[in-house]
């Protein structure tokens with residue numbers, strides 16, 4: 815016999831709801847590591863979808879602990895159609 819999980823209390827449900835609502839991921843997609851997100855960004859640029867600019871940047875997300883791509887420039891090397899780290903490799 816497997817014991818049924820304890821039902822969620824109203825307080826637990828409220829806390830879970832708040833946690834989900836305050837998750838501040840601006841992008842829907844999250845990638846597991848920098849290499850993965852850079853590869854995906856380059857692919858997005860090459861495919862020319864979703865009004866993709868010529869350059870994208872990536873950053874680690876404190877919310878979901880994954881990586882996102884952004885159109886906003888940051889200090890890290892940009893991703894371009896030719897390079898996943900512009901100016902480096």
Ligand SMILES: [Zn+2]
Nearest residue numbers: 839875877878
């Ligand atoms: Zn995130």
